[in-house]
Amino acid sequence: MSSLRIAVIGGGAAGFFGAITAAETYPDATVTIYEKSRQVLGKVRVSGGGRCNVTHACFDNRQFIKHYPRGERWLRPLLNQFDAQATVRWFESRGVALKTETDGRMFPTTDSSETIIHCLTRTADRLGVQIRTSCGIAALTPAEDGWTLQLQTGETLTADRVLVAVGGYPQSPSYGWLPPVSHPDVLVSPVPSLFTFNTPDNPLLALAGVSVPNALVSVQGTNQRQNGPLLITHWGFSGPAILRLSAWAARDLAGVDYRFTLRVQWLGDRTEAQIRDGFTLFRQQHPKKLVTSQNPFGLPGRLWDAFCAEASITETTRWSELPGKAQNRLIEKLTNSQFAVSGKSTFKDEFVTCGGIATGSLNPQTLESTTHPGLFFAGEVIDVDGITGGFNFQNAWTTGYIAGRHLGI
Template identity: 40%
Template sequence: MKSKNITNIAIIGGGASGIFASLRCAEIAKENNIKADIRVFESSNKILKKVKISGGGRCNVTHHKNDAKDLCLNYPRGEKEMLSPFMTFKTTDTVKWFRSRGVKLKYEDDGRMFPITDDSKTIINCFIEEAEKYKVKIITKSNIKNISKLEDEKFSLRLNENNEYIANSVLIATGSKTSGYKLAQSLGHTITELAPSLFTFNIDDPIIKNLQGTSFLNSHLTLQINNKKPFYQNGPLLITHWGLSGPALLKLSAWSAREMMNSNYKAKIIVNWLGINSKKDTEDLILVIKKRNSRNNICNAHPKDITKRFWIGLLKKCKIPEDKKWAEISNREIDNIIKNLFNCELSIHGKSRFKDEFVECGGVNLKEINFRTMESKICQGLYFSGEVIDVDGITGGFNFQNAWTTGWIAGTNMVL
């Protein structure tokens, strides 16, 4: 299987990052006239399974943001470490990479980028064509059970007792699969605490009951877990059947992933629904409505940026009858309305999945990787890329960008 003149490259994991890395390996080998046997070992029967289902089948490939520092701000884990990789390969490089292979990407108002076909198969077909062109060997149903370092610094990869592959360098790109973490540990690495990221909050409260689908453009959120330092986030918020979701809330879940897991998903969220900057401004708004509508029932006159249904829910929470006239509303009731608009405290009692999207927070310890090459600082010739590392992003294409960037850098350095 091995030859003196051939560099054997083993990539464990045929997901986004492993496949991208294999193509970069092949490109570098060709450019440098290096004979390389590049093999991708994939445990399941198909490669790129997550790419296929990603972005609701459209594949949110990357994000329109392109400044390396700005990009880093979207990674709750890896913010500091990803700066150097993004200086080498960032979102605009992803766009160019696909464009030069005939795949055009477009961006939407929120910056997410998709293939213009709105079909993840476009991305998969592009990768498969490239792999065929470069003769990358993709071997499915090949679960790598263990790796060991040989005396001559090469690696022995075991599929089973009779099947071994000897490699000069190895990339672990196993995503969030436990088997990948075990392989890394067997070669001396530590795995940081694992926790799911990108989830929605389960909340039972009269203010949101039966209001699924109601959204708020610019909410301000404060998440208080026990008595620890709060997490803050601003932006769009959505009421769902089971609680709260929407871009601002998903970001909050990503930043607080470990703390939320450790609190068993019990916490308090304080919602400023309208995103008005001060309590005084909220009070002024309510008093103007009161003055202008003194003869109206309270349920018929409300701030224009919230729906009547939500307003009625808020009145319920404040225990104010819907048919009470504005003129009869007491100062205490006014205070209660302001509190629930500006500082609405809700109890979180669990989490739910966001569609089916999910990333793992935690993975190979960042301190053990050289981010200029993606090589292990502990075991020479071993590389890491993608979600197996303790790097994860918020939604918006940032997780795939991590997979492409780290895969590209590992691929470049594994061959040379």
């Protein structure tokens, strides 16, 4: 009897983890990874600024899943099989030590994504996993004895089991090579997540590079709001607060074609009354100081200068002389700055897709398609996505592991 033939479509994190797990679980199987580009693990290579944010040091799965705008409930029981702690153990048992940074992100101690890539490729090679690059799939169709893979080169192959781990696609037609998935119960229309906001008329663009540690940002007219570090860029706004907002509001923002009003509260959730009290106290303690030279809240000097200029506060105005109207304008800037957003930009190479293969179309224990036996899915191609911080990689490790464990059943 010939050995089981397992085809893994996609040579990214989920594909490699699925292939490795399958090879370990079914040592007699022939496992082959098919990657459309010339290199495998491309996203691993560039993630985290080339350091690879492997996972997040949150080892309470009830808290961990709160970082997924979509797929939270579906992913929870899967984490019970393979979670962040299991990921750390997996890599450390193969000679890769991880470290935790102050924000919870975990990286290899080498600070190099090549460490992760070498671990995955070396392990796959040791297990006999075959890797074929420049092998895009033109069509995947059920056959009497398994699956037929039509490569974009014209070559035709067969497999008994198939794991699809191709990552996210930006548009629904891109899924057309798969068996029929156009039904909304199978394919959730994809839209981007984790992106920055373009504000071409923003008067603060000249301050590109300036950041504040804890701003509160929201989409006007919705209940979507996030807080955290905010970065002014040459094109608009970025930083963790913006990226989280783009993730949680991904469908809302796609629905308005990324044209909306962004509200920024530069001092987080401090109220107008708290800010006014802060001004009063500062005026009492530093009456002779120039308003533009020092501010009560530790905002970056260039940003404070811009706010003062917009509030018509001159460079010679002292705190004891600050007019009430000017102070009110300044408070309005701090608590209710509004910017017209007209478009988005990709956040480096760490964008993800909101949407994809519907979680309800998969067996929740095995990740096998409920309509196409022998077809499994893992990673970002499934309608699960997290915010930045290692959560999307953890989805890849978890789903790749679980699918890999069941590919031979």
